[in-house]
Amino acid sequence: xxxxxxxxxxxxxxxxxxxxxxxxxxxxxxxxxxxxxxxxxxxxxxxxxxxxxxxxxxxxxxxxxxxxxxxxxxxxxxxxxxxxxxxxxxxxxxxxxxxxxxxxxxxxxxxxxxxxxxxxxxxxxxxxxxxxxxxxxxxxxxxxxxxxxxxxxxxxxxxxxxxxxxxxxxxxxxxxxxxxxxxxxxxxxxxxxxxxxxxxxxxx
Amino acid sequence: xxxxxxxxxxxxxxxxxxxxxxxxxxxxxxxxxxxxxxxxxxxxxxxxxxxxxxxxxxxxxxxxxxxxxxxxxxxxxxxxxxxxxxxxxxxxxxxxxxxxxxxxxxxxxxxxxxxxxxxxxxxxxxxxxxxxxxxxxxxxxxxxxxxxxxxxxxxxxxxxxxxxxxxxxxxxxxxxxxxxxxxxxxxxxxxxxxxxxxxxxxxx
DNA sequence: CCAGGTGGCTAATACGATTAGTCAGAATCT
DNA sequence: AGATTCTGACTAATCGTATTAGCCACCTGG
Numbered sequence: 001x002x003x004x005x006x007x008x009x010x011x012x013x014x015x016x017x018x019x020x021x022x023x024x025x026x027x028x029x030x031x032x033x034x035x036x037x038x039x040x041x042x043x044x045x046x047x048x049x050x051x052x053x054x055x056x057x058x059x060x061x062x063x064x065x066x067x068x069x070x071x072x073x074x075x076x077x078x079x080x081x082x083x084x085x086x087x088x089x090x091x092x093x094x095x096x097x098x099x100x101x102x103x104x105x106x107x108x109x110x111x112x113x114x115x116x117x118x119x120x121x122x123x124x125x126x127x128x129x130x131x132x133x134x135x136x137x138x139x140x141x142x143x144x145x146x147x148x149x150x151x152x153x154x155x156x157x158x159x160x161x162x163x164x165x166x167x168x169x170x171x172x173x174x175x176x177x178x179x180x181x182x183x184x185x186x187x188x189x190x191x192x193x194x195x196x197x198x199x200x201x202x203x204x
Numbered sequence: 205x206x207x208x209x210x211x212x213x214x215x216x217x218x219x220x221x222x223x224x225x226x227x228x229x230x231x232x233x234x235x236x237x238x239x240x241x242x243x244x245x246x247x248x249x250x251x252x253x254x255x256x257x258x259x260x261x262x263x264x265x266x267x268x269x270x271x272x273x274x275x276x277x278x279x280x281x282x283x284x285x286x287x288x289x290x291x292x293x294x295x296x297x298x299x300x301x302x303x304x305x306x307x308x309x310x311x312x313x314x315x316x317x318x319x320x321x322x323x324x325x326x327x328x329x330x331x332x333x334x335x336x337x338x339x340x341x342x343x344x345x346x347x348x349x350x351x352x353x354x355x356x357x358x359x360x361x362x363x364x365x366x367x368x369x370x371x372x373x374x375x376x377x378x379x380x381x382x383x384x385x386x387x388x389x390x391x392x393x394x395x396x397x398x399x400x401x402x403x404x405x406x407x408x
Numbered sequence: 409c410c411a412g413g414t415g416g417c418t419a420a421t422a423c424g425a426t427t428a429g430t431c432a433g434a435a436t437c438t
Numbered sequence: 439a440g441a442t443t444c445t446g447a448c449t450a451a452t453c454g455t456a457t458t459a460g461c462c463a464c465c466t467g468g
Contacts, residue, residue: 003433003446029425041426042447050425107364141371142379145361146354149380153357154349160311162352165408167345175346176353183387204369207415207464233456242416245457249415254456 004038011036011046012056019057019098024105027054027098055115058106061099062118068092069125077132079181085129086151086177093155100155123204134189143184144204150176208242215240215250216260223261223302228309231258231302262310263318265303270325272296277329281336283385289333290355290381297359304359327408337388347388348408354380 014036019027029050033040047053072088073081093100108115126147130140154176156162163169218240223231233254237244251257276292277285297304312319330351334344358380360366367373 006446030423038446039448040424041428041449044426045446104360104364138371139379141369142376142383145358145367145373145376146380146383148366149357149361150350150354151357152361153353153355156308156360157349157353157356160308163349163408165345167342169349172346172349175343176350179346179350179387182390183383186386186390204367210415234454243418244455245418245459246416248457 004036004042006036006038006042006046008046008056011043012053012060015053016057016060016096016099016102019102020096021098024054024098024101029053054102055106055109057099057102059114059118061096061103062115062122064096064099065089065092065103066118066121066125069122073125073129079185081129081132082181082184083177085125086173089151090155090158090173093159097159100159104152104156130184133184133187135184135187136189139187141204143187147180148204150180208240208246210240210242210246210250212250212260215247216257216264219257220261220264220300220303220306223306224300225302228258228302228305233257258306259310259313259319261303261306263322265300265307266319266322266326268300268303269293269296269307270322270329273326273329277333283389285333285336286385286388287381289329290377293355294359294362294377297363301363304363308356308360334388337391338393339388339391343391345408347391351384352408354384 011032015027015032018032018035022031027050029043030040032053033043036043043053047056068088068091069085072084076084103119106115108119123144126144127140130143130147133143135143154173158169163172215236219231219236222236222239226235231254233247234244236257237247240247247257251260272292272295273289276288280288307323310319312323327348330348331344334347334351337347339347358377362373367376
């Protein structure tokens with residue numbers, strides 16, 4: 001019995017790849033073990049249980065999503081940043097449906113949970129992007145929630161195949177992002193904005 | 205052994221009540237049987253299996269949601285209808301988180317699936333509401349998808365407790381609905397709209 | 409009153425997650 | 439190198455839940 005050379009990270013990565021293939025709800029310890037060329041109980045040397053594995057996948061997913069959005073919006077502002085960020089998110093969801101689902105299903109369990117900073121990074125990227133619209137502070141939080149709701153909802157509905165009519169979903173996505181951009185630019189801008197403390201880890 | 209008097213409908217209703225209490229992912233045949241004062245295998249006289257039960261709950265949920273939106277928007281138009289419909293949906297989601305989750309998880313399995321007309325009714329209500337904004341036909345489908353995405357996303361995020369900052373979620377919801385209303389009223393209206401055939405069962 | 413169908417029950421099966429206990433190869437230390 | 443320890447894999451066993459098989463009492467319609 002040669003060592004398979006597994007690690008917590010490699011098991012997580014393989015689990016993420018698996019859920020992207022078969023769907024998050026089809027995740028099972030047996031299937032993952034098979035993919036890794038190992039017997040099921042061996043996985044328990046690396047993850048505590050299936051819930052732990054799902055959580056690890058969620059953290060990985062959130063960090064990857066945060067990277068994607070950050071990279072896409074880097075160096076852009078206003079409408080450009082919104083479009084790029086939204087597209088990056090949609091692309092991530094379509095290419096990694098399983099890990100995105102894992103990210104949704106996971107709950108932050110405490111102050112130590114690495115999912116907390118991971119989702120904080122996503123939030124921070126959106127917040128930075130919204131800064132380009134120079135909103136009032138109290139409007140910004142609402143705008144952030146609207147943005148998250150819309151992009152998240154769109155992603156889920158698209159994944160589930162809930163957009164049935166043959167109108168192009170790509171066109172709808174572009175339209176929706178435009179709709180948001182126009183709406184944000186129609187809001188009363190904050191003329192003189194107080195310096196913000198740039199605490200980039202706020203949750204929303 | 206006196207008869208418990210169960211029917212397919214009463215089992216479905218009890219299942220719906222159960223998932224609203226314990227969460228859709230905690231649904232189990234054993235727990236439901238216990239609630240109904242019956243042994244687990246007895247349930248199989250009324251539903252084919254757990255997936256069947258979940259599907260029945262989904263159909264029930266979709267029809268109830270359709271009723272709620274229809275009733276709320278009845279006799280209103282434009283902004284009033286949007287606000288009323290959106291609030292009705294949000295209320296439904298908060299009062300019936302389990303059955304709403306069931307509705308999301310379910311997939312339409314074929315042309316005979318009663319979930320098809322049920323979700324068609326929801327769609328028809330939103331479409332009727334959007335008519336009040338006199339949009340171009342090609343914009344209306346995009347607007348419908350935007351509306352569904354935003355309300356669905358908001359509902360999910362709220363249920364999951366994903367809105368963490370202490371800013372009022374009620375305020376955010378009102379803001380979001382206002383945002384949509386303003387956006388829709390800013391779109392170029394269709395001046396002379398061709399007669400639509402009112403086929404209220406389109407899927408989206 | 410009797411025949412059939414229906415809805416409940418108990419017993420048995422299957423399958424996936426998890427735990428216990430064992431052992432060999434890898435890593436470390438002298 | 440050789441001895442020791444640690445670690446990661448294995449097999450065997452347990453457990454919980456869904457599901458199926460087969461039985462039998464109750465209700466219904468004639």
